[in-house]
Amino acid sequence: MKPEIITFTTISLDGGISRPGEKTRLSSSRDFERQHLLRSMVDAVMVGANTVLIDDPLLTVRLPGYSGRQPWRIVIDSRLRTSPEARVYDTSKAPTILVTSNENKGKVSGYEARGVRVVFVNKQGEWLDLDEAVRKLMDEYGIRKILVEGGGVLIGTLLMQGLIDELIVTISPVLLGKNKTPYIRVELDKPIKLLLEKAEIDRVTGEITLHYRPVYTA
Ligand SMILES: NC(=O)c1ccc[n+]([C@@H]2O[C@H](COP(=O)([O-])OP(=O)(O)OC[C@H]3O[C@@H](n4cnc5c(N)ncnc54)[C@H](OP(=O)(O)O)[C@@H]3O)[C@@H](O)[C@H]2O)c1
Incomplete structure (x- = not known):
């Protein structure tokens, strides 16, 4: 038995999570609330x-x-x-x-x-x-x-070890441009198929939140 592992990440449309070495705010206050609500449930x-x-x-x-x-x-x-x-x-x-x-x-x-x-x-x-x-x-x-x-x-590295049960990704309506830190920062040794379980569009902030379940193959 292992714990259930969920990831929550806010990415730019061009797949970044931050500008290099900088504290980068990608989340709206509604995304921040989603994140803190999830924290309260784990x-x-x-x-x-x-x-x-x-x-x-x-x-x-x-x-x-x-x-x-x-x-x-x-x-x-x-x-x-x-x-x-x-x-x-x-x-x-x-x-x-x-x-x-x-x-x-x-x-x-x-x-x-x-x-x-x-x-x-x-x-x-x-x-x-x-x-x-x-x-x-x-x-x-x-x-x-x-x-x-x-x-x-x-x-x-959690994905490489087959440990993530759910990936929650919020796409923020921004392009971070060059030298950004990528969402997945290691080379996965093989492709991992993802099943889309839920998609939500926040029309006020322009954010799209996607819930995926990875399918690991031996
Ligand atoms: N947009 C978002 O939602 C979001 C969320 C979180 C962070 N961020 C941004 O992401 C950036 C940091 O990301 P990052 O990819 O550079 O680093 P990171 O994943 O936060 O940290 C990487 C470091 O943690 C240690 N580590 C992680 N997994 C490990 C493993 N399996 N085994 C051994 N060590 C492991 C290693 O350091 P050692 O080898 O020294 O142990 C590794 O270099 C920051 O700029 C932050 O602002 C964005």
């Missing part, structure tokens, strides 16, 4: 190290009047490039788990001092074994539903 929100380095996100649910539980925040950082001072590691706001390589045992006291839990996993080639990571997150922390918010490396 056990954990997950991001990759670059997203923490560039955006310094809080990853909490911030909806007007919301006083419910805050989901776990999970950061995938195999080389400990994120600063323990990042906002996501302020555990007074919500609990946080750092997922890193077994090779970093003994090097995580700066994060633990802020109350961050750490899950150590093996590498699978160049990347962390995310299948091992999500199973540990379920067994050790009871995390059964994860919302992955990006970026493009994390979504790509």
